[in-house]
Amino acid sequence: MKIAVAGVSGRMGQMLVKAVEEADGAELSGAIERPDHAWVGQDLCDLCGMGRGVTVACDAAQGIAGADAVVDFTAPAATVALSRACAEAGVAHVIGTTGLSDEDIAAIDEAGRKIAIVRAGNMSLGVNLLTSLVERVAASLGLDYDIEIFEAHHRHKVDAPSGTALMLGEAAARGRGVDLADVADRARDGMTGEREPGAIGFHAIRGGSIIGEHDVVFAGPGETLTLSHVANDRALFAKGAIRAALWTEGREPGHYDMVDVLGL
Numbered sequence: 531m532k533i534a535v536a537g538v539s540g541r542m543g544q545m546l547v548k549a550v551e552e553a554d555g556a557e558l559s560g561a562i563e564r565p566d567h568a569w570v571g572q573d574l575c576d577l578c579g580m581g582r583g584v585t586v587a588c589d590a591a592q593g594i595a596g597a598d599a600v601v602d603f604t605a606p607a608a609t610v611a612l613s614r615a616c617a618e619a620g621v622a623h624v625i626g627t628t629g630l631s632d633e634d635i636a637a638i639d640e641a642g643r644k645i646a647i648v649r650a651g652n653m654s655l656g657v658n659l660l661t662s663l664v665e666r667v668a669a670s671l672g673l674d675y676d677i678e679i680f681e682a683h684h685r686h687k688v689d690a691p692s693g694t695a696l697m698l699g700e701a702a703a704r705g706r707g708v709d710l711a712d713v714a715d716r717a718r719d720g721m722t723g724e725r726e727p728g729a730i731g732f733h734a735i736r737g738g739s740i741i742g743e744h745d746v747v748f749a750g751p752g753e754t755l756t757l758s759h760v761a762n763d764r765a766l767f768a769k770g771a772i773r774a775a776l777w778t779e780g781r782e783p784g785h786y787d788m789v790d791v792l793g794l
């Protein structure tokens with residue numbers, strides 16, 4: 531399968547190029563960066579020692595030409611534009627980008643009527659398994675167990691809560707049979723008053739080089755249960771994304787997630 535990588539100079543972009551080169555049945559066919567980026571127009575191999583013969587494009591249509599799938603860990607506006615370009619070109623789109631708004635997701639849904647799209651705030655096996663556990667625990671425990679979600683990431687992360695924290699919050703809300711939008715408590719500061727019963731709280735730590743850590747805390751009467759995940763290597767996310775790209779081969783159009791890919 532021929533795979534193009536968007537945001538190729540980024541932390542995940544570089545991991546993705548390596549993961550494509552290491553994967554059986556995958557070949558790098560294109561690389562995309564934002565317009566004005568210093569890498570545009572250059573041979574990828576001269577820049578990072580991988581991807582010989584691939585020239586970095588800033589035009590989405592050019593970058594995905596000849597690709598079967600594009601893997602995209604960039605920024606919301608870039609991802610929405612790339613989804614439209616993929617739908618026009620009939621190229622599958624694997625999306626790791628987080629911080630997407632409801633409008634962004636609606637635009638991606640629209641593209642998913644024409645092509646296979648896999649989107650997940652976290653491409654690791656561990657986090658996708660954790661969502662099932664969180665849903666189950668939330669369904670088993672009553673409202674006297676308060677749910678709080680902690681996430682920690684490196685100082686360069688630009689969105690909060692993390693995509694993973696939102697996935698875990700959605701799983702907890704599903705378990706309780708409620709809509710996360712109705713119960714999420716994303717900012718506490720000053721005289722907040724007592725905790726709202728049934729709220730799901732979010733807390734974001736940003737610092738240093740932390741790759742990604744998530745805790746879901748169920749704080750109940752006389753006991754606290756915590757479900758945790760720690761990512762130790764970004765390669766984890768890149769390998770999951772390439773697995774998702776390979777999975778799209780021959781797939782019907784639709785907006786899928788990693789639970790579909792992993793068969794969980």
Ligand SMILES: NC(=O)C1=CN([C@@H]2O[C@H](COP(=O)(O)OP(=O)(O)OC[C@H]3O[C@@H](n4cnc5c(N)ncnc54)[C@H](OP(=O)(O)O)[C@@H]3O)[C@@H](O)[C@H]2O)C=CC1
Pocket residue numbers: 536537538539540541542543562563564565567603604605607608625626627628629650651652653654693767
């Ligand atoms: N789902 C998952 O498993 C994971 C998701 N992520 C998410 O992936 C995203 C990227 O993370 P990370 O790699 O750390 O961030 P980086 O900032 O290191 O990389 C993003 C890259 O995308 C580039 N970019 C921005 N706009 C465009 C555009 N219009 N066209 C092409 N490229 C563009 C950036 O270029 P420039 O720097 O010049 O702006 C940069 O090279 C984030 O949303 C993050 O949350 C991260 C890890 C795992």
Ligand SMILES: O=C(O)C1=N[C@H](C(=O)O)C[C@H](O)C1
Pocket residue numbers: 628651652683687691692693694695741742743
């Ligand atoms: O920006 C990151 O780095 C990460 N982003 C994803 C998120 O928002 O959850 C996944 C992972 O935690 C790393």
